[in-house]
Amino acid sequence: MQNKVLMKGNEAIAEAAIIAGCRHYFGYPITPQTEVAAYMAKKMPKIGGTFLQAESEIAAINMVYGVASAGLRVMTSSSSPGISLKSEGLSYLAGADLPAFVVNVQRGGPGLGGIQPSQSDYFQATKGGGHGDYRMIVLAPASVEEMASLTVKGFELADKYRMTSMILADGTMGQMMEPVDLENLKVSKAPEKPWATTGTKMQRKHNIINSLYLKPEELEKGNIERYERYKIVEENEAMYEEYLMDDAEICVVAFGIAARVSKNAINEARSRGIKVGLIRPITLWPFPKAPFDKAKEHIKTFISTELSMGQMIEDVKLATDCKANYVLCNRVGGMIPSPEEVLEQIIKQNGGNK
Amino acid sequence: MNLAKEIKQSGKNVALADLDIVNPYFRAKDSEAELKKLGIHLICSEYANTNLDIPALPDELYAITDQTDKYFVLDIGGDDRGAYVLGRIAPKITEERNFDCFAVVNMFRPLSKDAESSVTILNEIEYAGGINFTGVINNSNLGESTTKDDILSSFNYSKEIALKKHIPVAFTTVNKKLKKEFSELEVKEYNLKFMELQDKPFL
Structure with a gap:
């Protein structure tokens, strides 16, 4: 008997979260992530967990704040416009140093936009969204298997660094079905959380969870300490995949669905003798610096394949000291670049058809 | 799709109705051109595969029970939410038709x-x-x-x-x-x- 099941990406996130020990889900339906909530609605009552459809996204993220304060693994999920609504709460979670897990299955924007896939919340996820100086760990899965494994990783990293970790997926990742083996998922035990509001039992001082500091000196100190922690995350937690990079002269940079499309284009280009490879950031924050340190020595042109008007390309430039040529290969509004479109760009950057 | 094709291939007049109101991704509408080529009429919300995310039903819904000279293959969503649509035409189907x-x-x-x-x-x-x-x-x-x-x-x-x-x-x-x-x-x-x-x- 084999252990594989056929799952949608959204379902894989939900089941992996349960496996990771999450027993509290708060959300509000929005296409294309609704299956996360629907799965939780079916599953949570059966395992003694909480599924709650909140009255709004804002309510849901503040419920996450509450459960996280009590030291338990908790999550919410939404899609782009819903994440905008949650952004105030994301800032408060960061200000109170609470571990939380948030999923954004992106759709086209801005505004109400559309329901088709997009990657245009890259800036929002990696550079803020909410107010104040803060970071989130941002994970970008490129398969249903990774939707599950990065969910577990997300809970672990959130606990380890007392941060919010976010899955930044897109509509295709949420909706596509692939076989996945959940029995393989390894979950480490949640660390002790002596800061959590679990009741003093008259044996310790009150723990207070708060993001308001009455003295500016204290607020400054909190910010500086938080950024020291972020530095450790940057040094230790960057994840990426390199594909055919050793002898590459052209490097395609892409994450999520764009990376899958790009890989097909790269294989075709290689069969035509073009030296092209792929760097796929798996963590978008921290943005992986190591593969770009290597690449900037021999890559002439970086092609950033994105489902946005060009957001990650700025981090690619920063990571390579703006030393090379940079080209954007993109579709937006719910459209996905085809392998042919990426191939066309690779051929063009290689000096055209020879 | 496969069932409708099979009925068509046996020489019968058939239409395919995509009545899933829940999932706006992966619709029979994706195969509209192929169905048309095969002579299989598609009944589907006009908003399927658009950015309008509402549980809309096609206006041809009632043709399913009114046109008795045709076979219909109905695609209902895979859970009770999806099946509520069927409830609207179920009495006529069970009363009047072989199904x-x-x-x-x-x-x-x-x-x-x-x-x-x-x-x-x-x-x-x-x-x-x-x-x-x-x-x-x-x-x-x-x-x-x-x-x-x-x-x-x-x-x-x-x-x-x-x-x-x-x-x-x-x-x-x-x-x-x-x-x-x-x-x-x-x-x-x-x-x-x-x-x-x-x-x-x-x-």
Whole structure:
């Protein structure tokens, strides 16, 4: 008997979260992530967990704040416009140093936009969204298997660094079905959380969870300490995949669905003798610096394949000291670049058809 | 899609109605051009595959029960939410027409991986849709990576569902790509139907 099941990406996130020990889900339906909530609605009552459809996204993220304060693994999920609504709460979670897990299955924007896939919340996820100086760990899965494994990783990293970790997926990742083996998922035990509001039992001082500091000196100190922690995350937690990079002269940079499309284009280009490879950031924050340190020595042109008007390309430039040529290969509004479109760009950057 | 094609190929007039109101991704509308070429009329919300995310029904919904000179294949969503649509036309279907209502089951899906959980879902669908199932289609698969062993391991599952629901297993679906792995005897014994995988995987 084999252990594989056929799952949608959204379902894989939900089941992996349960496996990771999450027993509290708060959300509000929005296409294309609704299956996360629907799965939780079916599953949570059966395992003694909480599924709650909140009255709004804002309510849901503040419920996450509450459960996280009590030291338990908790999550919410939404899609782009819903994440905008949650952004105030994301800032408060960061200000109170609470571990939380948030999923954004992106759709086209801005505004109400559309329901088709997009990657245009890259800036929002990696550079803020909410107010104040803060970071989130941002994970970008490129398969249903990774939707599950990065969910577990997300809970672990959130606990380890007392941060919010976010899955930044897109509509295709949420909706596509692939076989996945959940029995393989390894979950480490949640660390002790002596800061959590679990009741003093008259044996310790009150723990207070708060993001308001009455003295500016204290607020400054909190910010500086938080950024020291972020530095450790940057040094230790960057994840990426390199594909055919050793002898590459052209490097395609892409994450999520764009990376899958790009890989097909790269294989075709290689069969035509073009030296092209792929760097796929798996963590978008921290943005992986190591593969770009290597690449900037021999890559002439970086092609950033994105489902946005060009957001990650700025981090690619920063990571390579703006030393090379940079080209954007993109579709937006719910459209996905085809392998042919990426191939066309690779051929063009290689000096055209020879 | 496969059922509608089969009916069409046997020389009958057939229409395919996509009545799933829940999932705005992966609609029969994706195959509109192919269906048109085959002469299969598509009944589908005009907002399918657009950015309008509302549970809209096609205005041709009533043709399904009014046009008695045609076969209709109805695609209902895979849970009770999706089946509520059927409730609207169920009385006419059950009163006036000969019909089959197939439960398409897959033991590799996480919420229906055993007979018991599948039957619970089927009961919910019957309650919401107002029509009882008349047969089980064993559609157990893992997408493109399905093996012969996966198919063989699913027969007990579909039989158990059929037994619990007091209905027969109509047939078992197998990806056309696996056809050469089954002997003629097996095809007959297991009542296999080879079909094209409609859900085209992403790259």
